[in-house]
Amino acid sequence: MHRRELIKMIGLLTGAAVIGTDFLLTGCKTSTSSVQITPQMVALLDEVGETIIPATSTPGARAAKIGEFMKIMVNDCYSPSQQKAFTEGVSKLDDECKTHTGKPFLEASVAEREKFLIHLEEEAKKKNAENRELDNQKRKDHDQTNSKRSLAEQKEFEATPEHYYTMVKQLTLLGFFTSKTGMTETLRHIPVPGRYDGEMAYNAGDRAWAE
Amino acid sequence: MADNVYDAIVIGSGISGGWAAKELTEKGLKTLMLERGRNIEHVKDYVNAGKESWEFPHRGGRTQQMIEDYPVLKRDYPLNEVVLDYWVNEKECPYTETKRFDWYRGYHVGGRSLMWGRQSYRLNENDFEANLKDGIAVDWPIRYKDLASWYSHVEKFIGVQGSRENLAVLPDGEFMKAMELNCVEKEVKKRIEAHYNDARKMIIGRSANITEPLASRTNCQYRNRCWRGCPFGAYFSTQSSTLPAAMKTGNLTLRPFSIVTRVLYDKDSKRATGVEIIDAETNKTYEYKAKIVFVCASALNSAWVLMNSATDIWPEGLGSSSGELGHNVMDHHLKVGAGGTIEGFSDKYEYGRRPTGIYIPRYRNWGSDKRDYIRGFGYQGGANRGRGLDIAEATVGSKLKEALSVPAENWGMGMMGFGEVLPYHDNKITLNKNVKDKWGLPVLDMDVELKENEFRMRKDMKNDAVEMLEAAGVKNIYTYDDTSAPGMGIHEMGTARMGHDPRTSVLNKHNQVWDAPNVFVTDGACMTSGSCVNPSLTYMAMTARAADFAVSELKKGNL
Numbered sequence: 001m002h003r004r005e006l007i008k009m010i011g012l013l014t015g016a017a018v019i020g021t022d023f024l025l026t027g028c029k030t031s032t033s034s035v036q037i038t039p040q041m042v043a044l045l046d047e048v049g050e051t052i053i054p055a056t057s058t059p060g061a062r063a064a065k066i067g068e069f070m071k072i073m074v075n076d077c078y079s080p081s082q083q084k085a086f087t088e089g090v091s092k093l094d095d096e097c098k099t100h101t102g103k104p105f106l107e108a109s110v111a112e113r114e115k116f117l118i119h120l121e122e123e124a125k126k127k128n129a130e131n132r133e134l135d136n137q138k139r140k141d142h143d144q145t146n147s148k149r150s151l152a153e154q155k156e157f158e159a160t161p162e163h164y165y166t167m168v169k170q171l172t173l174l175g176f177f178t179s180k181t182g183m184t185e186t187l188r189h190i191p192v193p194g195r196y197d198g199e200m201a202y203n204a205g206d207r208a209w210a211e
Numbered sequence: 212m213a214d215n216v217y218d219a220i221v222i223g224s225g226i227s228g229g230w231a232a233k234e235l236t237e238k239g240l241k242t243l244m245l246e247r248g249r250n251i252e253h254v255k256d257y258v259n260a261g262k263e264s265w266e267f268p269h270r271g272g273r274t275q276q277m278i279e280d281y282p283v284l285k286r287d288y289p290l291n292e293v294v295l296d297y298w299v300n301e302k303e304c305p306y307t308e309t310k311r312f313d314w315y316r317g318y319h320v321g322g323r324s325l326m327w328g329r330q331s332y333r334l335n336e337n338d339f340e341a342n343l344k345d346g347i348a349v350d351w352p353i354r355y356k357d358l359a360s361w362y363s364h365v366e367k368f369i370g371v372q373g374s375r376e377n378l379a380v381l382p383d384g385e386f387m388k389a390m391e392l393n394c395v396e397k398e399v400k401k402r403i404e405a406h407y408n409d410a411r412k413m414i415i416g417r418s419a420n421i422t423e424p425l426a427s428r429t430n431c432q433y434r435n436r437c438w439r440g441c442p443f444g445a446y447f448s449t450q451s452s453t454l455p456a457a458m459k460t461g462n463l464t465l466r467p468f469s470i471v472t473r474v475l476y477d478k479d480s481k482r483a484t485g486v487e488i489i490d491a492e493t494n495k496t497y498e499y500k501a502k503i504v505f506v507c508a509s510a511l512n513s514a515w516v517l518m519n520s521a522t523d524i525w526p527e528g529l530g531s532s533s534g535e536l537g538h539n540v541m542d543h544h545l546k547v548g549a550g551g552t553i554e555g556f557s558d559k560y561e562y563g564r565r566p567t568g569i570y571i572p573r574y575r576n577w578g579s580d581k582r583d584y585i586r587g588f589g590y591q592g593g594a595n596r597g598r599g600l601d602i603a604e605a606t607v608g609s610k611l612k613e614a615l616s617v618p619a620e621n622w623g624m625g626m627m628g629f630g631e632v633l634p635y636h637d638n639k640i641t642l643n644k645n646v647k648d649k650w651g652l653p654v655l656d657m658d659v660e661l662k663e664n665e666f667r668m669r670k671d672m673k674n675d676a677v678e679m680l681e682a683a684g685v686k687n688i689y690t691y692d693d694t695s696a697p698g699m700g701i702h703e704m705g706t707a708r709m710g711h712d713p714r715t716s717v718l719n720k721h722n723q724v725w726d727a728p729n730v731f732v733t734d735g736a737c738m739t740s741g742s743c744v745n746p747s748l749t750y751m752a753m754t755a756r757a758a759d760f761a762v763s764e765l766k767k768g769n770l
Contacts (some may be wrong), residue, residue, distance in 0.1 A: 013599065020269060020273060052607050054608060056613070058611070073269060076268070076269060077269055077272055077273040077275060110608075117606075117607045151309070151311060152307075173615070175270070177270070179593035180265045180341070183263070183264060186616050191261075191263065192434055192435065193433040193563035193564060194432050195562070196562065196564075197561065197562040197563060198394055198561055198565070199393060201558065202560035202618065205617065206560070206617065209560075209561075210264075211564065
């Protein structure tokens with residue numbers, strides 16, 4: 001699977017354009033400032049990622065060092081407002097989990113974790129849809145103002161950041177399926193195929209190509 | 212021979228410059244090839260060619276820093292971690308936009324021959340007659356037959372894979388064994404061709420990827436990582452093909468970091484005498500002398516060089532006497548098309564990553580077809596089997612992982628149009644002397660837009676794609692018509708067009724600047740009209756033809 005299709009797939013799955021990929025202008029005043037993503041957060045994100053993509057017969061997101069990957073991506077590829085939404089969201093993840101399951105995330109069982117994340121996903125979808133609605137109106141005003149500006153002075157519209165869980169899920173899928181374990185153990189990867197066959201037999205259950 | 216004197220100077224080392232260097236050196240001329248950027252050595256300097264996704268910190272994505280550093284590149288896919296080194300430093304080399312123009316530049320040895328899409332098509336007979344028939348712009352001073360043997364010459368040397376189709380709209384060439392259509396493409400082809408009684412064809416995209424060994428180059432290994440640079444030399448680039456040939460003659464001197472500032476011109480002899488350069492690293496100025504100069508700096512920069520030259524005689528630059536220099540900017544317009552999914556191929560998959568797709572040659576305004584616009588478009592696209600699109604149920608956990616680890620049930624099939632843009636006199640570039648680049652040189656200002664003919668064509672480009680996909684049994688069809696700002700086709704053309712008459716064109720039928728016959732412009736700048744096919748093969752053929760003419764004129768003492 002080509003990288004662009006992976007990104008398209010993740011976009012479809014999470015209902016939002018994937019941040020830090022080819023197809024999105026993260027339109028904002030850029031900044032290289034890093035936000036504080038603590039080792040505790042990284043450890044928590046490893047577990048959240050592992051709940052989304054767990055170890056089965058093959059390693060899961062934790063083995064792909066998904067927390068560390070998220071830290072790099074958020075620091076380098078996210079805009080300041082996206083960074084803020086991400087860290088603020090992840091900071092309250094444990095509290096929300098307690099409210100929902102009665103336990104901090106790390107103490108919850110797999111079933112409880114999954115149930116909680118499914119709840120978060122529902123919440124994220126709702127919130128993202130609301131924000132998109134509001135953004136559409138704002139974008140119209142923005143475009144109108146922009147059209148009166150010279151080309152050089154035009155600014156890109158900065159959309160409201162997605163719900164933090166949408167970000168976490170995107171990063172988990174992107175990070176896992178581009179990791180060494182994801183590409184070579186869960187999927188199949190051949191760096192130098194050497195030939196082309198456009199009608200190779202496929203049997204149900206055969207792994208997909210990573211690239 | 213003094214060390215700054217050569218027989219020939221070639222400005223630029225990309226697709227056209229590389230060909231000029233090869234042809235001129237093989238014909239015995241001591242040739243200096245000037246490249247404004249750094250050297251990139253074949254294989255050795257393709258630093259990302261062998262890397263896997265996980266070896267890139269952002270997995271091939273883009274950082275906020277990259278977005279800040281590349282205000283133009285960020286507008287589309289070219290900005291990413293994998294090929295970042297191959298794009299121009301926009302801070303050092305700015306330009307201005309009266310109207311939005313997406314200019315994607317590669318300033319290094321090989322130019323955009325390293326990153327090009329490799330699609331290789333001949334223009335057809337009608338393309339060369341179209342301006343005359345339509346009564347627009349000026350007539351091409353050459354016809355298909357003038358270029359046909361040069362297309363063959365080029366194809367044999369670079370290696371083009373493709374299928375022979377015997378179509379007037381897309382003349383066959385000297386092809387290597389064609390890459391295979393996959394099982395879905397074969398079926399879609401069959402259904403489309405049956406539905407339109409062969410008035411529309413679907414073929415493998417002809418590309419400069421070799422399917423058999425050629426010289427010291429290895430055949431394609433189906434990695435589809437071409438634009439990182441190919442360690443097998445399996446696609447045509449200056450580095451893999453023309454540069455080694457030119458080097459082999461012993462007649463080539465390659466000078467990187469050489470920004471040509473102007474062509475030197477002697478008004479008494481009415482000839483260029485050489486060029487002036489700035490060394491990009493030391494900022495020192497040098498002059499090089501030669502009997503002939505090939506300007507192959509890419510369409511817009513070739514015009515820039517001319518506009519910055521001989522201004523004491525022609526204030527608007529060498530070759531400006533017609534008033535056409537820098538005008539008639541063309542590109543191809545694209546990013547409009549459709550796609551969907553097709554059932555019935557769940558027991559088939561692909562092995563290998565084929566570096567080309569399908570091509571649907573132009574059929575609009577062809578034969579008896581007549582539309583409310585002139586010219587036409589072709590489609591590029593293909594079928595493949597993605598994954599993970601049918602898993603609405605699982606959002607988390609092992610079921611999600613499993614669903615994303617196998618291919619999707621159904622294949623996807625898509626096509627995107629590439630349309631001809633007409634040559635409009637008021638689509639132009641000019642020197643902006645108020646803005647300077649890192650070396651204090653004036654920059655280009657872009658004033659180019661798509662017009663009514665292109666917008667009308669885009670409606671067909673979208674609707675026809677849907678109609679053909681429906682005819683082929685494709686389901687869940689989606690369409691798109693995204694902004695296509697000029698430049699995004701990365702097929703800039705027309706800024707120093709060829710013509711019959713020095714009053715209305717910059718170049719004659721041999722690519723000589725009317726005002727300086729020992730100056731040849733053979734890159735996209737020379738195009739009198741744009742056709743709808745990818746243009747690089749034509750630049751190569753045009754360059755080889757002009758080089759042959761230049762050397763024979765030189766021998767006759769005419770230059």
